[in-house]
Amino acid sequence: MTKAVVFGTGSWGTTFAMILAEAGTPTTLWGRRAEVVESIDRRRENPEYLPGVRLPATVRATTDPVEAMEGADFVVLAVPSQTLRGNLAQWSPHIPSHAVLVSLMKGIELRTSRRMSEVICEVAGVPAERVAVVSGPNLVGELIRHEPAATVVASVDDEVAARLQEACHLPWFRAYTNTDVVGVELGGAVKNVIALAVGVAAGMGLGDNVRAMLMTRGLAEISRLGAALGADPHTFAGLAGMGDLVATCTSPLSRNRTFGENLGRGMTMAETIAATRQTAEGVKSCESVLDLARKHDVEMPITEVVVGVVHDGMTPSEAAMLLMSRTPKPERYGV
Ligand SMILES: NC(=O)c1ccc[n+]([C@@H]2O[C@H](COP(=O)([O-])OP(=O)(O)OC[C@H]3O[C@@H](n4cnc5c(N)ncnc54)[C@H](O)[C@@H]3O)[C@@H](O)[C@H]2O)c1
Ligand SMILES: O=P(O)(O)OC[C@H](O)CO
Structure with missing residues (x-):
């Protein structure tokens, strides 16, 4: 029987463990904090991240990474x-030699500008064929209610993607396979940056025309970066591209959009960070996305102003003025 371990008892780690278990894949959750692990193991609940959600009996939890990985076919x-x-460096000596490593993360590493699958290959010393990525419009607040959703399971090895698809596919959670790992990862990481921009605009009281403009031109930025990195352009019209962009930029459940909205309303960075309990990946990844773009000579004006507002003291009004005063050009310029 296929078994999985999920590292991280946050909102997506716990929810994906629930999905795997419901799809017939017994799953162990690894967490740092003994009280969270004990609650999952004894009461089948993660009260900090998913209060009131009852986890299946086939989800176990432990603080011991070695015990967690025993016999695991998927290390998520x-x-x-x-x-x-840092974490994977400690875990990788204990990863079963046949296991596939799966990234649920939507970020780009600071300093190296590497995608998460690249970090995994480098740190764990595994070939790309042993790595998969899951990304798509997957807001946890809806998934825990078992509302219908779909995702993309990507691996350069389509058999690996198909195995993971089988391990997590449910009547209410459709998993599609894809071999374009680069495109799927970029879609997930960069939409967080665009959601910050959309949130800032919403916080300033701006309306749907601005939201549509930022999402559409944001998708152009994602596509330009993707083209420079060798992604399949069709990926960005799919669930991991436009799909996730729509969900994240329009939902009040998105941490990235909410973070931007607080800044747009006039909260300081310190106040906004204090008001954010969970991970808003775009806050750090906007800098690494911009670095990646600069390394590949790709123009990403929305990403630039997001970095300005989040890290360099630019005001939302200055950001709006900068974007609107750019040189007029054809819509397909640079795409
Ligand atoms: N929540 C969602 O709706 C969702 C959906 C799809 C993808 N994602 C992505 O999944 C990833 C995880 O997000 P999440 O929503 O679960 O975040 P979260 O903030 O809910 O949980 C993060 C988890 O990581 C742990 N953690 C924090 N710092 C750590 C460290 N230094 N070492 C080890 N563990 C640490 C926390 O204790 C927590 O258990 C992110 O990249 C996010 O973009 C989230
Ligand atoms: O809450 P966010 O902004 O991290 O978005 C969550 C997911 O990535 C949506 O697919």
Whole structure:
């Protein structure tokens, strides 16, 4: 029988463990904090991240990474992107030699500008064929109610993607396979940056025309970066591209959009960080996305102003003025 371990008892790690278990894949959750692990193991609930959600009996939990990985066919990683390298270095000596490593994370590493699958290959010393990525419009607040949703399971090895698809596919959770790992990962990481921009605009009281403009031109930025990195352009019209962009930029459940909205309303960065309990990946990844774009000579004006507002003291009004005063150009310029 296929078994999985999920590293990270946050909202997506716990929810994906629930999905795997419901799909018939017994799953062990690894967490840092003994009280969270004990609650999952004894009471079948993660009160901090998913209060009131009853987890299936085939979800176990432990603080011991070695015990967690015993016999695992899928090692699923759901910690904040910037912590992956340090954590995985400790876990990788104990990963079963046949196991596939799966990234649920939607970030780009600071300093190296690497995608999460690249960090996994480098740190765990595994070939790309042993890595998969799950990304799509998957807001946890809806999934825990078993509302219908779909996702993309990507691996350069389509058999690996098909195995993971089988391990997590449910009547209410459709998993589609894809071999374009680069495109699927970029779609997930960069939409968080665009959601910050959309949130800022909403916080400033701006309406749907602005939201549509930022989402559409944001998709152009994602596609330009994807083209430079060799992604399949069709991926960005799919669930991991436009799909996730729509969900994240329009939902009040999105942490990234909410983070931007608080900034747009006039909260300081310190106040906004204090008001954010969970991981809003775009806050750090906007800088690494911009670095990646610059390395590949790709123009990403929305990402630039997001970095300005989040990290360099630019005001939302200055950001809006900068974007609107750019040189007029044809819509397909640079795409
Ligand atoms: N929540 C969602 O709706 C959702 C959906 C799809 C993808 N994602 C992505 O999944 C990833 C995880 O997000 P999440 O929503 O579960 O975040 P979260 O903030 O809910 O949980 C993060 C987890 O990581 C743990 N953690 C924090 N710092 C750590 C460290 N240094 N070492 C080890 N563990 C640490 C926390 O204790 C927590 O258990 C992110 O990349 C996010 O973009 C989230
Ligand atoms: O809450 P966010 O902004 O991290 O978005 C969650 C998921 O990535 C949506 O698919």
